[in-house]
Amino acid sequence: MSRRQMVGxxxxxxxxLHALRICRERGLETLDVVSPFPIxxxxxxxxxxxxxxxxxxLAGGLAGLALGLAAQYWSSASDWPLDVGGKPFxxxxxxxxxxxxxxILGAGLCTVFGLLGRIGLHPWRRVGPTRPRTSxxxxxxxxxxxxxxxxxxxxxxxxxxxxxxxxVEEELP
Amino acid sequence: xxxxxxPLIAHDTRPRDVTRDVCxxxxxxxxxxxxLGLLVAxxxxxxxxxxxxxxxxxxxxxxxxxxxVGWGFDITNFVFWVGIGHAGTLISAVxxxxxxxxxxxxxxxxxxMTIFAVICxxxxxxxxxxxxxxxxxxFPYPNGRGPLWVNxxxxxxxxxxxxxxxxxxxxxxxxxxxxPDLATVRDRAxxxxxxxxGWLSLxxxxxxxxxxxxxxxxxxxxxxxxxxxxxxxxxxxxxFATSVIPGWHANVFPPYFVIGAVFSGFGMxxxxxxxxxxxxxYERYITHSHILAMCKVLVFTGSIVGLAYATELFTxxxxxxxxxxxxxxxxxxxxxxxxxxxxxGCNVVVPQLLWLSRVRHSVLAVFVISLLVxxxxxxxxxxxxxxxxxxxxxxxSWTSYVPTPVELGTLIGSFGLFFTLFLLFCRYLPMxxxxxxxxxxxxxxxxxxxxxxxA
Numbered sequence: 001m002s003r004r005q006m007v008g009x010x011x012x013x014x015x016x017l018h019a020l021r022i023c024r025e026r027g028l029e030t031l032d033v034v035s036p037f038p039i040x041x042x043x044x045x046x047x048x049x050x051x052x053x054x055x056x057x058l059a060g061g062l063a064g065l066a067l068g069l070a071a072q073y074w075s076s077a078s079d080w081p082l083d084v085g086g087k088p089f090x091x092x093x094x095x096x097x098x099x100x101x102x103x104i105l106g107a108g109l110c111t112v113f114g115l116l117g118r119i120g121l122h123p124w125r126r127v128g129p130t131r132p133r134t135s136x137x138x139x140x141x142x143x144x145x146x147x148x149x150x151x152x153x154x155x156x157x158x159x160x161x162x163x164x165x166x167x168v169e170e171e172l173p
Numbered sequence: 174x175x176x177x178x179x180p181l182i183a184h185d186t187r188p189r190d191v192t193r194d195v196c197x198x199x200x201x202x203x204x205x206x207x208x209l210g211l212l213v214a215x216x217x218x219x220x221x222x223x224x225x226x227x228x229x230x231x232x233x234x235x236x237x238x239x240x241x242v243g244w245g246f247d248i249t250n251f252v253f254w255v256g257i258g259h260a261g262t263l264i265s266a267v268x269x270x271x272x273x274x275x276x277x278x279x280x281x282x283x284x285x286m287t288i289f290a291v292i293c294x295x296x297x298x299x300x301x302x303x304x305x306x307x308x309x310x311x312f313p314y315p316n317g318r319g320p321l322w323v324n325x326x327x328x329x330x331x332x333x334x335x336x337x338x339x340x341x342x343x344x345x346x347x348x349x350x351x352x353p354d355l356a357t358v359r360d361r362a363x364x365x366x367x368x369x370x371g372w373l374s375l376x377x378x379x380x381x382x383x384x385x386x387x388x389x390x391x392x393x394x395x396x397x398x399x400x401x402x403x404x405x406x407x408x409x410x411x412x413f414a415t416s417v418i419p420g421w422h423a424n425v426f427p428p429y430f431v432i433g434a435v436f437s438g439f440g441m442x443x444x445x446x447x448x449x450x451x452x453x454x455y456e457r458y459i460t461h462s463h464i465l466a467m468c469k470v471l472v473f474t475g476s477i478v479g480l481a482y483a484t485e486l487f488t489x490x491x492x493x494x495x496x497x498x499x500x501x502x503x504x505x506x507x508x509x510x511x512x513x514x515x516x517x518g519c520n521v522v523v524p525q526l527l528w529l530s531r532v533r534h535s536v537l538a539v540f541v542i543s544l545l546v547x548x549x550x551x552x553x554x555x556x557x558x559x560x561x562x563x564x565x566x567x568x569x570s571w572t573s574y575v576p577t578p579v580e581l582g583t584l585i586g587s588f589g590l591f592f593t594l595f596l597l598f599c600r601y602l603p604m605x606x607x608x609x610x611x612x613x614x615x616x617x618x619x620x621x622x623x624x625x626x627x628a
Contacts, residue, residue: 011188032380032381032382033380033381034378034379034380034381035379035381035384036188036192036353036357036379036607036608036611037188037353037384037608037609037611037612038384038385038387038388038608038612039381039384042381042384042385043381043385046381046382048381048382048385051385051386051389053386053389053390053393054389054393057393057397061397071313072325075313075322075323075325076322076324076325076326079320079322080319080320080321080322082321082322082324084324084326084327085326087326091326094325094326095325097328097331097334097335097404097408097411098325098330098331098334100400100404101331101334101335101337101338101401101404101408102334102338104338104342104397104400104401104404105337105338105341105342107393107397108338108341108342108345108346108394108397108398109341109345111390111393111394111397112345112349112390112394114390115349115386115387115390116375118386119382119383119386119387120376121352121375121376121377121383122375122376123372123373123375123376124372124376125375125376126376127359127371127376127378130356130360130378134378134379135192135353135356135357135359135360135379136188136189136192136357136360136361137187137188137189137192137611
């Protein structure tokens with residue numbers, strides 16, 4: 001299989017959604033869309049599954065809550081019970097603020113690091129030469145190219161008809 | 174969206190202009206005005222460093238505190254700075270949940286303001302300890318003293334967790350928001366700058382899947398930050414409300430402190446934004462619609478602050494407690510009455526001027542009002558803290574608190590730290606959230622609201 005793909009550059013968001021629909025109708029396989037801002041409606045068009053990130057957030061929050069309550073109870077009522085103003089050792093109402101903060105902290109840390117982990121972001125990630133202006137004002141549609149002879153012409157035609165300002169054939173290393 | 178109301182961003186702005194306008198201050202040499210600002214802020218910071226070093230060496234006897242007034246400038250400044258931070262979270266989180274599009278131009282700098290304000294706030298309890306090298310004692314960690322654990326029933330310890338969580342979550346939320354914009358800066362840069370921004374942007378490329386995950390994560394963080402911001406100043410207010418000092422132990426304190434924090438924070442956002450749009454030439458992005466929206470928030474929260482003051486007075490009168498009634502009579506007509514006057518004047522009376530269209534539309538007037546709000550909210554904390562402590566239960570222990578030059582220098586130093594950090598932020602990081610602003614541009618220029626098939 002040839003390692004080539006066709007990239008169409010657009011400047012209008014609505015043109016992108018239109019182009020994706022046309023591509024699907026023509027049976028062209030869209031690999032990805034690269035954009036400088038989020039575009040709504042892409043998930044359905046590209047068949048991106050709903051993220052399970054909220055479950056990780058929930059898990060992190062519950063872990064924080066459990067840790068907060070357990071640590072406070074254990075240290076205040078079990079490990080070294082200390083009489084403070086005659087209050088009960090297991091004074092749970094007083095444990096609420098710290099438990100709450102740890103819930104938020106656990107949920108937030110899990111959300112951020114879950115996000116970074118799932119989409120593979122880290123400081124040492126190598127980014128090759130990025131597609132021109134896709135972090136500026138252009139939206140790129142990347143189409144898979146299975147047949148080097150027939151498809152390029154059709155792909156180029158479809159994308160130009162849909163309002164692409166530039167269409168480039170990329171060869172992958 | 175833009176058909177009936179005036180556009181948020183000047184309507185001829187295109188995504189490419191946004192990138193250029195926001196990135197170019199990072200790419201050229203700073204203006205003389207920036208250097209001047211850094212010189213002033215840096216000098217103030219240096220003064221603060223000298224004062225803090227001196228008081229750490231000599232001890233907090235260098236402050237004007239005594240056995241009656243145990244909290245003075247230090248805790249006033251702490252509460253003031255934590256409050257300033259709250260508007261940043263409100264703008265970035267609460268307004269995101271309410272889908273208020275106007276937040277996009279100011280959320281980045283408001284969040285930066287939050288982080289810098291919390292840094293300033295965090296310094297004060299630490300230096301107030303007197304022996305800041307033992308500050309880690311506030312954390313529960315296995316130690317050789319038993320282990321003896323921290324007292325989880327104390328509001329002061331709740332503060333440690335509230336402020337710590339608030340700082341962490343605010344920093345993460347801000348950084349996650351920065352990632353796509355840092356990638357934009359990276360793509361425009363060459364040489365070592367490309368390398369540095371490449372690390373900072375964590376290899377973001379803006380693929381459809383990453384944007385989809387990214388937006389979910391931002392919504393989750395906003396949903397977490399919203400109750401967090403309410404909890405933080407509620408916990409701060411508990412430092413006072415759980416005590417037995419008349420003027421402090423009031424039920425109204427948590428909501429009163431939270432709304433006051435939002436009010437003071439919006440005052441500071443307005444101050445900073447009005448300067449930034451002038452100095453950085455961002456009139457196109459921080460438009461009159463933004464100023465008007467913030468003015469409305471200021472009038473609304475200022476009025477609630479007024480209601481809280483009235484509630485305090487009513488509760489004092491209705492309680493029938495002689496001490497409570499004396500505290501409030503003393504607060505208004507006692508030796509600190511002038512401070513109470515500044516507080517009510519700046520926080521309740523002055524913002525009401527914003528009802529007038531002429532005032533709202535004058536940038537200078539709004540700027541002056543925002544400064545007065547900052548002053549008024551600092552005095553609110555001063556009145557609550559020092560005003561309530563000065564007149565003790567025993568008239569024989571009554572004193573008058575006078576701040577020493579060291580305390581004044583530390584206050585000035587905290588402003589120096591805040592503005593130094595803010596100026597560095599303006600210079601090295603994109604001050605306006607490009608990826609978000611690009612989604613609220615007018616439809617004919619590729620904004621996200623260009624629904625319909627005209628391709």
